[in-house]
Amino acid sequence: MNDRGYLRATFLVLSFFILVLLAAWISINSRSFGGFAIFWAPNALLLGIWLRFPRTVAIYSVLGAAMGYLAADIFVKTDLIVTATFACGNILSVGSGYLLLNRLSEGDRKLLGLTSVLKLFLVTLVASAAGGLFGGLAVISFFSLPFFAGWSRWFVTDVVNYLTILPALLTLPANFKPSVWLNTPADDKSTPHRQVKVAPVGFLIAMSAAAFVIGGPGAVAVPLPALLWCAVLYRPFTVACLTFAYGIVSQLGIATGVFLPKPEDFAQESLQLSLHLGIAFIAVCPNILAAVMTSRNALLEEFKRLASQDSLCDLMNRRAFFEEASVLLEDAKTNAEALSLLIIDIDNFKSINDSHGHQVGDEVIRRTAAVLKGRIRQGDILARIGGEEFAILAPGLPQTALADYAERLRRACENTVIRKNGRSISITISIGAVFTPHSDAGIDVMILHADEALYRAKDAGRNRVELHAASRLQDS
Template structure:
């Protein structure tokens, strides 16, 4: 798992190719020092120092068994070779995913945690992240360092579980590795995005399934290195296919995503909402549609510029995500207009949800030069069966209700009488 892109950008740290990112001067130029959340700065440093201290203590207190050197060099070579063969895939993924995402290096790193002396495992992890930084993408160094440190700490914790590659206890080590790494990264994401909930900072179920798959492949790799080394080639091939499949899925998701907010775009929302309504009809469940429009959004763009307007759209999108369920279908129709399908929700509950959304959006504050600005939203509500059954009929009813809310003074929730 990597936190690539998870912390706010500030000026000062060089990340261009050719600038070696180590040494006291390099650390002094980290963007980390410019982050406004001093607790987050301390947290990142604490994880980094824990990893460094753990590796140093391991090398000092525990002799390195001679049998560990052979798998160490094999796993190190696997990391380097895999970065090269998957470089084009990972660069494409990084271009599409500007935030935190799951990488597939846990295959090699968890195998190292299972098989090697803790200090050697830390070296494999550090080399893996450093080489990816050099060959794939130059992210701010403190982020890459934190990701590596989180993986090292997770590996140290997994190493505390007594196991052998053929024993059932290995799954306990795998669970501890995955949970601890997820917790370390998720907390950092949460702290770096003020106003977001822990739920919003978490990855999707598909991402966690991908992480579990890479850890499972790490278990198989550790077993193979002990009993059947030729299987290593097959595991690398399977990992590469899995890696490429994530890129294909990203392309599909990106085609249906709004470029400014990451929500579904109008065409994709219509496709998903139509399918969801059909599913609800088969089950005899109602559904409601909310049509939302930001009040006086043009004034925000005219006074503060379109970049500030984009920040407002992002903040509103985050607020909407926080107020809806995972099964609700959330999209941006364009401009300042959003739309939400609420499956299994009657008219009364839809109005309650709309009021909650209106209240949350009204509390938003977006930083601008010289202060902060807020925004309000008007919402129209339509529900089955009162306002129709088909999606286009519900949208038309919600749009008319939205017009009524605007005419009533804005910052209102309305339904059709």
């Protein structure tokens, strides 16, 4: 191993040792009967980090984590054999969870699929059950209690903490933007929408406070409607963070006796375990709904894209062009900005189709679209509005530059040649263009005049640019 390898190994051992030690030491303070903690964060943290940062999965990180588990128990003077047993159970729980979750797709690991949260739920059951085997052995050997008492305590504690902590780690975004938190547009700053965005969180805080006032086992479900509202409006990471907060607050309520009197023995503690399990199931619900809403929104976006995009050449279609043009015209009128429209038609396209077939005709359309797309200015709108017809809406283009702009597009297409079956096919286009200085003409009028200019270009021999007289446009 070279110096770089030693440095990486040392970093992994120390970082995971410190991480697990701190998380375990904090969690140990919630221990009750049989040496089991009510809140046990290190397993979920370790599993989440391994899944999000696969390069940290190495024997050195396992060694550091194991040392952290051992050190935390030793600091509170737990019996050394019990400490070793607990450490083995923790490593087995995290390791089995990692092996199972790592077999899922990346989308499932990030909770993006409709069934991703359910898969996570099933994996946490298996991982918690595996780790619980050592918990059962510990209570038999060192506390003279039934195996099931230790196993069930470990199982429930791990399930609750996995399901409340892991989703936040798995959905953690690579960068933080407003769109990370909300399912509404990031640039929507209207007051009503701001109120709607904040309202579910306020409702959740109010319901959580009400749960503490009400008390009793059923009070843990009081925040559920607020969590579901959050799941409808917010993105999975936001929902996972709120669910995590709910889990922490709920477990705090159990630990302080708000939701259930503190148990005095293992028999009474079964009620507490049942309540913990209820928290785990409640935590699953908003995360499932958030995943469903995310999939639904993605599907709606795809439908919107398909409805507004030309499938042949990956450009805006006619319907979307008219929608965008209306918005652009309104903006241009508000800003007193000039607007130009170019209607472009592929010359002799029917002849190309008849002579070379529709596949070649489709290739001509795709190639023409690609050439135009590569030559338009930033901010211009390009769309395919007919079989072989394209439109470009160019805001802010000076009248003196319109002819040169159209001519550059024409020459770019003229220099494009398609070779099929040993034959060369030249592409030429005719362009009709219109300019309006104050954008006071509607899009229908602009298209009418651009079409008139296009017909003149066709009549004059094709492969040319014709401009509509600005005075005629103003008279309209």
